[in-house]
Amino acid sequence: MARAVKEIPIGTAYPIWTGIGAVGTVLIGIFVFKEPATFWRIFFIFTLIASVIGLKMVH
Numbered sequence: 001m002a003r004a005v006k007e008i009p010i011g012t013a014y015p016i017w018t019g020i021g022a023v024g025t026v027l028i029g030i031f032v033f034k035e036p037a038t039f040w041r042i043f044f045i046f047t048l049i050a051s052v053i054g055l056k057m058v059h
Contacts, residue, residue, distance in 0.1 A: 001013060001014075001017045004016070004017070008056075008059050009059065012055050012056065012059050015051075015052060015055055016052050016055065016056065019048050019049070019051070019052040020052075022048060023045055023048060023049060026041065026045055027045075
């Protein structure tokens, strides 16, 4: 993250960093711990990814 804030504002870097962590944690839960992959979980994961991409695009 320290390298990222040299290139992009902290207001963009932090949500990207936490978004990657959140998506990674959910995916580990689904694939490793066999948590349910419901429609709404997948929907909101994609919404989070789209939001992170949107933040990067408006940078």
